[in-house]
Amino acid sequence: MSVFIATSRRRLVTNVLIKSLLLAGVIAALLPLVLVIGYVFAKGLPAFSADFFLTDPTGAFFGDQGGIRSAIIGTFAIVGLASLIAIPTGIALAVYLNEIGKKSKLASGIRYGVDILTGVPSIVFGLFIYSVLVIGDFMTGFAAWKGSLALALLMLPVVIRAGEVSLAMVPTTLREAALALGAPRWRVILFVVLPSAVSGLVTGSLLAIARTAGETAPLLFTVLGAQALTMSFVEPMNSLPLQIFNDIRQPNPDLVTRAWGAALTLILLILVTTLIARFAARRNRI
Amino acid sequence: MTTTIAKKGMNLTVKNIQAFYGESKAVKGVSIDFPANKITALIGPSGCGKSTLVRCLNRMHEEGSSASVRGKVLLNEENIYGADVDPVSVRRTIGMVFQKPNPFPTMSILDNVLAGPRLSGDRAHATRKHAEQALRDVGLWAEVKHKLNRPAADLSGGQQQRLCIARAIALEPEVLLMDEPCSALDPISTQRIEELVLRLKKRFTIVMVTHNLQQAQRVADRTAFMLDGELIEVAATSNLFNKPKDSRTKKYVTGQFG
Amino acid sequence: MAKTTSITNTSSRALSVAREWSADATLRLVLQVFAIALMAIIVGFFVQLALMAAPVISSMGVAGFLFDNNWDVAHEIFGAWPLVVGTVITSVIALIIGVPVAVSAAIYITEFAPARLRSTLALLLDLLAAIPSVVYGLWGVFVLIPTLKPIERWVASTFDFVPFIGGAVNGPNYFVAGLILAIMIIPIVSAISREVLSTVPLAEKEAALALGATRIEVIRLAVLPHSAAGIVSAVMLGLGRAIGETIAVTLVIGNAAIIGQSIFSQGYTLAAVVANEFGEAEPGSVHSAALIAAGVVLFILTFIVNATARVLIMRRTVKRVSVADKVVA
Structure with a gap:
């Protein structure tokens, strides 16, 4: 007889059964990814053509409905301006939190505020900008820059948090070495700390961009949307999410096809940004 | 203080064990006997493979990612690496105590002791009475009998380690593996554990990894010296320390390296 | 000189x-x-x-706005109760479907998946979060709703004795919205759960293994007790997401300001009403104020939910930074 007391059948079966259930969880979680991306490719690719990318939507229900040029350029413009606002501000605040404020009351207040902002639904940011700048006491009207501002508020907590994390990973010994050489703190931050954290900062910024590029809700009340291409930030502007949102609600299969094509374009842009961000992060992890 | 029922243990025989982490070999073909009811100490400088070897004896090593084992370990002539042997049942029969005390922190003291018997559905041993016996065996009963339902995390480090030993012996294993069981403890707790180990050898075959040469001399019947994944020498403890055959052993036990 | x-x-x-x-x-x-x-x-x-x-x-009045079951734009009566109820129903459905999937996936990835597959699986799950809300809405409207409708009809007629199941089936409904929300919260819930699970000390897992526990028993004995609070907070953060999600929901819930009779009825949520009605609301009107008030309620709800999650997570050993990092990623 064996010296080992055999594990009971019930325990072995339970082990296998639960393990399979957990695996089923993985499959169930990945299924929507495959389905959504699969459908977007299948339905969006047929919409792709030179005209699709090179003409603006005409607004016509029948006949020539046009492509999504103004939407693509609008997305780049709105998200680009938002990044220009949020990324430097966010990194500056991350520097403040990690290098200067540290455990001061103001810094803890900011951290708490960032925690709050992180959980705020994006539509609430839109409402805020809407109530202050679109129907506000001192300023009215829809404009692209107001949408950028809403997106910037959405990006800010992401950039600050990612920035704080990557700055915290810069070894203290490095700072101390530079300070011991008599360098003032601002030089240490600018020439030692920030360059060492650069890949983390890039990753955080790209993820922030990827997250906000697909946002629709904050743009609805701020940018409004438009058909024609415009380069003016003080007017309503088109964007991919808005174009998709409007086309979905049209009872016309051609417009819906345009929505699928625009969705594929948007997803490709976001996926590429996300993957670049991930690989930037991976290269950093030595 | 406590009565420990004597019991004939089982011999553990290691035949040409090799342990790998990915490609690198941590144990390079070790063969050694661990006789029943004796304490064998494994000594050697850190990184020499003594902990890895002991983790091969209850099939814990293979749980690490990309870790693998080759060779045989015989418990009473039965290979624990045999094709039809389930590692789970091996670990139930060959108990282990770790370097850092690792009770389940949120579980009560009583539940910790009974965790093993409950797992294996051993109703006869999953009783309060059996838990009391195990706690008495490790000399912890008087200290905890009034707070059996308190979480294990409330105990001091030395108490936690004795609780872990009680948890291991509550399963009535044949062999008790101890991987530097005192390295995280203060001298007084260490002394109590050493006394306890000396009592426990009446029932179990004990393998104890230690980096503390005095400890090996105090408790071990036999001592094995390992270096760079190889077994250099194994002998009765007094012989190994006083009349080492290998020059490397001599260097180590006289404190010239490591 | x-x-x-x-x-x-x-x-x-x-x-x-x-x-x-x-x-x-x-x-x-x-x-x-x-x-x-x-x-x-x-x-x-x-x-x-x-x-x-x-x-x-x-x-x-505050109570009137929150608890009156009458959202009548034409008569300027704004009782948001149907929207509150819709938000709760869709979020609960999202949790019921999404949490078991997300947590099992997280457990499988951290405890069972081979090391080489682990990061790939994690990356794929994170990509689920990269798909924009409006794309989920598009997919929901043109794929999910038509596919599910016959199934929903069958369920509604077969199980019509179960409360909130039987009755008429609308294309857009609470269930579809809840399902889409479930998909949308899976990445965040599973990412934070993964983070929490990976903090379980190896020593405790080995303690269970050394007692002769199977891998599943290790999870029950060592992993879950250690990470329960963290997983609950992951669920709370997912709930916060579900409550505030707007565009996908407004596309698939039917936008009817009534309390539906079953989970297959049309409804509305606080976030959806804001997105859907702001265009018609005259600036400065009571309607516009009502929509902003709906936004404030959303803000407060998500604040409470997220704050609770944070308290729970901080009580455990999980680092705040890493968790917040996952929330935003």
Whole structure:
């Protein structure tokens, strides 16, 4: 007889059964990814053509409905301006939190505020900008820059948090070495700390961009949307999410096809940004 | 203080064990006997493979990612690496105590002791009475009998380690593996554990990894010296320390390296 | 001569040091101004929204706005109860479907998946979060709704004795919205769960293994007790997401300001009403105030949910930074 007391059948079966259930969880979680991306490719690719990318939507229900040029350029413009606002501000605040404020009351207040902002639904940011700048006491009207501002508020907590994390990973010994050489703190931050954290900062910024590029809700009340291409930030502007949102609600299969094509374009842009961000992060992890 | 029922243990025989982490070999073909009811100490400088070897004896090593084992370990002539042997049942029969005390922190003291018997559905041993016996065996009963339902995390480090030993012996294993069981403890707790180990050898075959040469001399019947994944020498403890055959052993036990 | 030069040198270096110091002080000041400005924006944010919502509160009262089951734009009656109920129903459905999937996936990935597959699976799950809300809405409207409708009809007629199941089936409904929300919260819930699970000390897992536990028993004995609080907070953060999600929901819930009779009825949520009706609302009107008030309620709800999650997570050993990192990623 064996010296080992055999594990009971019930325990072995339970082990296998639960393990399979957990695996089923993985499959169930990945299924929507495959389905959504699969459908977007299948339905969006047929919409792709030179005209699709090179003409603006005409607004016509029948006949020539046009492509999504103004939407693509609008997305780049709105998200680009938002990044220009949020990324430097966010990194500056991350520097403040990690290098200067540290455990001061103001810094803890900011951290708490960032925690709050992180959980705020994006539509609430839109409402805020809407109530202050679109129907506000001192300023009215829809404009692209107001949408950028809403997106910037959405990006800010992401950039600050990612920035704080990557700055915290810069070894203290490095700072101390530079300070011991008599360098003032601002030089240490600018020439030692920030360059060492650069890949983390890039990753955080790209993820922030990827997250906000697909946002629709904050743009609805701020940018409004438009058909024609415009380069003016003080007017309503088109964007991919808005174009998709409007086309979905049209009872016309051609417009819906345009929505699928625009969705594929948007997803490709976001996926590429996300993957670049991930690989930037991976290269950093030595 | 406590009565420990004597019991004939089982011999553990290691035949040409090799342990790998990915490609690198941590144990390079070790063969050694661990006789029943004796304490064998494994000594050697850190990184020499003594902990890895002991983790091969209850099939814990293979749980690490990309870790693998080759060779045989015989418990009473039965290979624990045999094709039809389930590692789970091996670990139930060959108990282990770790370097850092690792009770389940949120579980009560009583539940910790009974965790093993409950797992294996051993109703006869999953009783309060059996838990009391195990706690008495490790000399912890008087200290905890009034707070059996308190979480294990409330105990001091030395108490936690004795609780872990009680948890291991509550399963009535044949062999008790101890991987530097005192390295995280203060001298007084260490002394109590050493006394306890000396009592426990009446029932179990004990393998104890230690980096503390005095400890090996105090408790071990036999001592094995390992270096760079190889077994250099194994002998009765007094012989190994006083009349080492290998020059490397001599260097180590006289404190010239490591 | 030589002496003078050296003196000048020293004093000029001292001067430049002083200038450097003042540069440090300037930097500090500028960054503090940034920080204060951000605080002001956060505070102003809430105050501004509260002020803009005031008209509907003065016409309906707080309780009236929250609990009156009558959202009638034409008659300027804004009782948001159907929206609150819709938000709760869809979020609960999302949790019921999404949490088991997300947590099992997280457990499988951290405890069972081979090391090489682990990061790939994690990346794929994170990509689920990269798909924009509006794309989920598009897919929901044109794929999910038509595919599910026959199944929903069958379920509704077969199980019509079960409360909230039987009855008429609308294409867009609470269930579809809840299902889409479930998909949308899976990445965040599973990412944070993964983070929490990976903090379980190896020592405790080995303790269970050494007692002869199977891998599943290790999870029950060592892993889950250690990470339960963290997983609950992951669920709370997912709930926060579900409550505030707007565009996908507004596309698939039917946008009817009534309390449906079953989970297959059309409804509305707080977020959806804002997205859907803001275009018709006259600036400064009670309607506009009501929509902003709906936003304020959303803000407060998500704040409570997220704050609870944070308290829970901080009680455990999980690092705040890493968790917040996952929330935003």
